[in-house]
Amino acid sequence: MRWATAKKLFLLAVLIAVTLTAMRCTVPERMGPATPGIKFQDVIAPVQNGLTWLGKQGRYIISLPVSMVGAAARCQELEQEIERLESERIKFNEYLMENRRLAALLEHKKIMADNYNLLTASVIGRDPGNWFATITLNHGSGDGVKENMSVLTPDGLVGRVVAVTPSTCEVLLITDPRSGVGSLVQDTRAPGIVEGVAGAAGIVRMIHIPNNARVEAGQAVVTSGMGSLFPKGIPVGRINSVQNEPTGLFLSAEISPLADLNSLEEVMIVTFVHPEVATQQAGG
Amino acid sequence: MRFILYPMLLGIVILLQSTVLGNIAIVGVKPDLVMLIVVLSSFVAGARAGAFLGFIGGIVEDLFLGNYIGLNALVKMTAGYLAGAAGKRLYRENTVIATFVAFFTSLAGFMVNYLLLFYLDIAIAPVQALFKVALPAAIYTALLTPFIFQRIFRSMQMRSRDL
Numbered sequence: 001m002r003w004a005t006a007k008k009l010f011l012l013a014v015l016i017a018v019t020l021t022a023m024r025c026t027v028p029e030r031m032g033p034a035t036p037g038i039k040f041q042d043v044i045a046p047v048q049n050g051l052t053w054l055g056k057q058g059r060y061i062i063s064l065p066v067s068m069v070g071a072a073a074r075c076q077e078l079e080q081e082i083e084r085l086e087s088e089r090i091k092f093n094e095y096l097m098e099n100r101r102l103a104a105l106l107e108h109k110k111i112m113a114d115n116y117n118l119l120t121a122s123v124i125g126r127d128p129g130n131w132f133a134t135i136t137l138n139h140g141s142g143d144g145v146k147e148n149m150s151v152l153t154p155d156g157l158v159g160r161v162v163a164v165t166p167s168t169c170e171v172l173l174i175t176d177p178r179s180g181v182g183s184l185v186q187d188t189r190a191p192g193i194v195e196g197v198a199g200a201a202g203i204v205r206m207i208h209i210p211n212n213a214r215v216e217a218g219q220a221v222v223t224s225g226m227g228s229l230f231p232k233g234i235p236v237g238r239i240n241s242v243q244n245e246p247t248g249l250f251l252s253a254e255i256s257p258l259a260d261l262n263s264l265e266e267v268m269i270v271t272f273v274h275p276e277v278a279t280q281q282a283g284g
Numbered sequence: 285m286r287f288i289l290y291p292m293l294l295g296i297v298i299l300l301q302s303t304v305l306g307n308i309a310i311v312g313v314k315p316d317l318v319m320l321i322v323v324l325s326s327f328v329a330g331a332r333a334g335a336f337l338g339f340i341g342g343i344v345e346d347l348f349l350g351n352y353i354g355l356n357a358l359v360k361m362t363a364g365y366l367a368g369a370a371g372k373r374l375y376r377e378n379t380v381i382a383t384f385v386a387f388f389t390s391l392a393g394f395m396v397n398y399l400l401l402f403y404l405d406i407a408i409a410p411v412q413a414l415f416k417v418a419l420p421a422a423i424y425t426a427l428l429t430p431f432i433f434q435r436i437f438r439s440m441q442m443r444s445r446d447l
Contacts, residue, residue: 128348130316131408178406197408199312202312262312
């Protein structure tokens with residue numbers, strides 16, 4: 001072996017040894033967080049950032065003319081896609097809200113299942129005028145709906161069925177001036193009749209409350225069930241104000257219905273009252 | 285042909301009123317679109333024609349509802365007659381005047397409705413009837429005048445020219 005070759009081999013061995021040592025010394029677990037590599041990365045990070053940005057810009061500039069081909073068509077497609085997604089978003093919101101309403105109805109139905117059989121129905125029409133208050137539901141005699149059945153929401157009483165066709169029924173709301181509901185003030189058990197004022201008025205009046213009854217604003221009113229078409233104990237509304245009737249013999253009260261009768265979408269029809277409940281009601 | 289078209293248009297309007305219009309009710313009060321079409325058409329057409337248009341509009345509404353047939357016919361006939369009579373005395377091309385006429389004649393119509401309800405044994409307290417139903421409904425109905433009056437005016441003028 002010549003001297004020059006031996007020198008090269010020696011230098012190569014030294015280089016390999018140094019490299020191997022450096023490799024052993026720079027194992028991350030041994031170096032801890034402050035390795036020279038990481039420090040170096042910190043230094044070059046802004047430069048890397050800048051170069052990456054420049055690269056992106058360069059690619060954008062180079063590819064721009066190519067990407068412009070068919071851009072108008074793509075833009076139109078995207079606009080249509082946005083419109084479609086927007087429409088779907090609205091539809092999903094609608095489903096979400098419907099789902100919440102139906103879940104509330106289902107919950108109420110479960111609670112009431114011991115006492116009543118309930119049929120869920122959707123509102124498909126309303127009285128077009130402002131004097132009367134009726135709604136049309138999407139269930140009729142074909143689904144077992146009969147006249148005088150009570151209609152409720154989880155919030156409270158809505159009204160009663162007054163006309164039935166095979167596939168629809170008409171419900172007289174408690175705000176209709178033709179409506180009358182035998183009721184009680186929940187706290188004091190003072191009886192009275194809740195009658196509608198006018199369809200658009202949105203309030204009802206409880207009349208013929210005994211003069212000596214303790215009746216105050218804020219008290220809840222429920223159906224009495226006695227001699228009435230409505231089952232007992234269904235919430236009707238809350239008293240706003242109390243007045244003396246012109247005869248002086250009775251009191252009357254203005255009541256806000258608990259059910260939001262202006263924006264009804266789904267309601268429940270009481271199709272059957274269980275016999276024990278009916279007997280209890282007959283006994284008062 | 286227009287004797288069929290007018291009731292058909294009113295039929296569509298009543299259908300809209302009983303379905304989607306509930307969504308634009310303000311504190312439970314809806315505008316009466318049939319009343320609006322009747323009074324604005326009558327304002328242009330005159331008293332006798334107005335009474336006729338009102339009666340037809342009202343009877344279509346009554347037949348749609350299926351009860352108290354004649355109630356809306358009389359109400360709209362009165363409103364149509366009054367609007368037609370006003371049209372003879374006032375400048376008919378002005379939307380602002382038409383809006384006021386729509387308000388007063390609708391209000392008169394709603395008050396006739398209120399009186400007819402007594403005839404049907406449906407008692408409503410006068411204060412509630414005026415301030416919770418008649419007045420807000422007349423205001424809401426009249427406020428829609430600017431949206432349709434010019435269209436109705438032009439259509440009625442074209443018809444009278446054709447005749």
